[in-house]
Amino acid sequence: xxxxxxxxxxxxxxxxxxxxxxxxxxxxxxxxxxxxxxxxxxxxxxxxxxxxxxxxxxxxxxxxxxxxxxxxxxxxxxxxxxxxxxxxxxxxxxxxxxxxxxxxxxxxxxxxxxxxxxxxxxxxxxxxxxxxxxxxxxxxxxxxxxxxxxxxxxxxxxxxxxxxxxxxxxxxxxxxxxxxxxxxxxxxxxxxxxxxxxxxxxxxxxxxxxxxxxxxxxxxxxxxxxxxxxxxxxxxxxxxxxxxxxxxxxxxxxxxxxxxxxxxxxxxxxxxxxxxxxxxxxxxxxxxxxxxxxxxxxxxxxxxxxxxxxxxxxxxxxxxxxxxxxxxxxxxxxxxxxxxxxxxxxxxxxxxxxxxxxxxxxxxxxxxxxxxxxxxxxxxxxxxxxxxxxxxxxxxxxxxxxxxxxxxxxxxxxxxxxxxxxxxxxxxxxxxxxxxxxxxxxxxxxxxxxxxxxxxxxxxxxxxxxxxxxxxxxxxxxxxxxxxxxxxxxxxxxxxxxxxxxxxxxxxxxxxxxxxxxxxxxxxxxxxxxxxxxxxxxxxxxxxxxxxxxxxxxxxxxxxxxxxxxxxxxxxxxxxxxxxxxxxxxxxxx
Numbered sequence: 001x002x003x004x005x006x007x008x009x010x011x012x013x014x015x016x017x018x019x020x021x022x023x024x025x026x027x028x029x030x031x032x033x034x035x036x037x038x039x040x041x042x043x044x045x046x047x048x049x050x051x052x053x054x055x056x057x058x059x060x061x062x063x064x065x066x067x068x069x070x071x072x073x074x075x076x077x078x079x080x081x082x083x084x085x086x087x088x089x090x091x092x093x094x095x096x097x098x099x100x101x102x103x104x105x106x107x108x109x110x111x112x113x114x115x116x117x118x119x120x121x122x123x124x125x126x127x128x129x130x131x132x133x134x135x136x137x138x139x140x141x142x143x144x145x146x147x148x149x150x151x152x153x154x155x156x157x158x159x160x161x162x163x164x165x166x167x168x169x170x171x172x173x174x175x176x177x178x179x180x181x182x183x184x185x186x187x188x189x190x191x192x193x194x195x196x197x198x199x200x201x202x203x204x205x206x207x208x209x210x211x212x213x214x215x216x217x218x219x220x221x222x223x224x225x226x227x228x229x230x231x232x233x234x235x236x237x238x239x240x241x242x243x244x245x246x247x248x249x250x251x252x253x254x255x256x257x258x259x260x261x262x263x264x265x266x267x268x269x270x271x272x273x274x275x276x277x278x279x280x281x282x283x284x285x286x287x288x289x290x291x292x293x294x295x296x297x298x299x300x301x302x303x304x305x306x307x308x309x310x311x312x313x314x315x316x317x318x319x320x321x322x323x324x325x326x327x328x329x330x331x332x333x334x335x336x337x338x339x340x341x342x343x344x345x346x347x348x349x350x351x352x353x354x355x356x357x358x359x360x361x362x363x364x365x366x367x368x369x370x371x372x373x374x375x376x377x378x379x380x381x382x383x384x385x386x387x388x389x390x391x392x393x394x395x396x397x398x399x400x401x402x403x404x405x406x407x408x409x410x411x412x413x414x415x416x417x418x419x420x421x422x423x424x425x426x427x428x429x430x431x432x433x434x435x436x437x438x439x440x441x442x443x444x445x446x447x448x449x450x451x452x453x454x455x456x457x458x459x460x461x462x463x464x465x466x467x468x469x470x471x472x473x474x475x476x477x478x479x480x481x482x483x484x485x486x487x488x489x490x491x492x493x494x495x496x497x498x499x500x501x502x503x504x505x506x507x508x509x510x511x512x513x514x515x516x517x518x519x520x521x522x523x524x525x526x527x528x529x530x531x532x533x534x535x536x537x538x539x540x541x542x543x544x545x546x547x548x549x550x551x552x553x554x555x556x557x558x559x560x561x562x563x564x565x566x567x568x569x570x571x572x573x574x575x576x577x578x579x580x581x582x583x584x585x586x587x588x589x590x
Contacts, residue, residue: 053228128239146339165576166520173346206247277324358416369483379474
């Protein structure tokens with residue numbers, strides 16, 4: 001129907017109404033989430049966070065580049081312009097499609113900044129140096145495992161991992177995949193840059209892959225976590241094999257609860273399993289994630305398919321991963337099995353000197369030491385097993401955090417450096433975006449027996465507490481144990497230029513334990529220990545409840561000790577078997 005109104009001067013104008021059959025149909029609104037709709041405010045926020053994250057560390061890189069490589073500084077200046085433009089567009093664009101394009105521009109800018117950072121710093125750390133040398137040995141057909149290369153650390157001037165037995169680790173202690181991939185690059189680039197280039201490219205490719213695989217609103221979060229915050233690029237520039245493992249784990253973790261859906265792995269499931277095996281052949285951190293993934297996969301599939309079919313699909317998945325891992329390692333295992341096995345297990349059994357931000361700092365930084373450092377390792381292992389058991393029992397609750405749980409155990413370890421947590425953070429994001437709690441709603445989990453006078457929720461709380469209590473008890477034992485030695489220090493002072501310090505320290509050591517100890521000495525200021533001091537006199541082994549006099553000399557013959565009551569220079573005495581540490585403050589020079 002239609003109605004009329006007078007427009008003036010006696011003119012009648014006919015106006016169509018919505019019910020007039022002659023009226024054209026109203027324009028339909030685009031469906032939510034289509035490219036033409038307005039973007040969600042959360043999506044804008046993610047884009048802006050990623051854009052702002054690109055400022056982190058960029059000024060320092062630009063300053064370095066201006067002094068050493070002006071062309072790179074010019075490229076960084078262009079990236080600054082791109083950051084500003086992306087910030088403006090991220091707030092102004094009106095459609096979802098346009099904001100996706102801004103996300104892509106942010107990613108491209110992050111890739112460019114990471115490439116600039118690599119050009120400025122690609123010398124590598126100890127891990128990169130060892131990986132490059134392993135690649136060189138592969139090229140020449142020489143053994144990789146069981147070979148010590150101490151001269152590398154003098155040439156490259158990088159740190160070395162010291163062991164509690166008074167030595168250092170100069171061998172290659174990682175699975176071979178990263179070195180294998182670096183070998184053809186090393187044929188062209190005859191330096192550590194061969195290893196750092198491989199890990200940097202792996203990080204860039206995995207960042208782009210994660211960006212493509214995540215739901216649209218989450219993509220810029222991947223840019224920020226992988227590249228923008230500047231943490232992971234630093235590890236990539238250093239040549240860490242863990243970056244290669246991370247890159248291979250990205251396709252494994254994204255939407256992992258859907259693996260084997262319907263009882264068939266399919267090409268995607270097989271690819272995910274192969275990537276898991278390859279990640280385990282790149283670095284040991286992937287080993288800790290693998291059992292959690294297998295447990296979670298079985299639980300999710302059993303809730304859908306029943307026990308037999310779930311076990312079958314999980315077994316095929318695990319077998320594919322194991323076959324891939326075996327294929328990468330086969331040559332090296334056949335070449336020298338004992339050396340290969342010792343090499344890939346080295347980080348787990350080397351008894352490296354304490355380092356990190358975990359609870360072991362109680363004994364290293366805040367007390368005089370501990371005679372039971374091994375209990376930190378026991379606690380870490382028990383916590384890992386407890387969390388795995390908790391995942392089996394409470395997968396519906398813990399499933400969304402499955403990619404975070406394995407790294408919690410490292411907080412209790414004697415080597416609890418934050419790199420073990422940081423390098424796998426993109427997997428946390430992948431799980432948050434693609435493995436929500438709803439994916440575990442029907443997952444199978446065993447029914448707990450009811451406990452007297454306890455509700456179901458309280459029963460679960462008691463069981464969960466029981467799973468982590470042994471680990472906490474071990475930590476308490478390690479932290480509460482007294483130092484094994486009583487040290488009395490008499491420094492020999494000297495002055496070098498304007499600095500005062502010691503050239504030697506006379507140490508009166510008393511073994512307060514019932515175990516023979518072989519102490520090794522170093523100094524510590526802040527968080528890191530020096531190279532080993534030389535024992536000029538004194539017994540190699542101190543018998544139970546015995547005392548002895550030592551004279552120890554610092555590396556280079558001189559150790560600066562600042563004056564003042566707040567001087568924080570300490571002498572540490574460590575032993576490897578059992579693992580112990582004793583700390584005594586070096587009196588400042590007066």
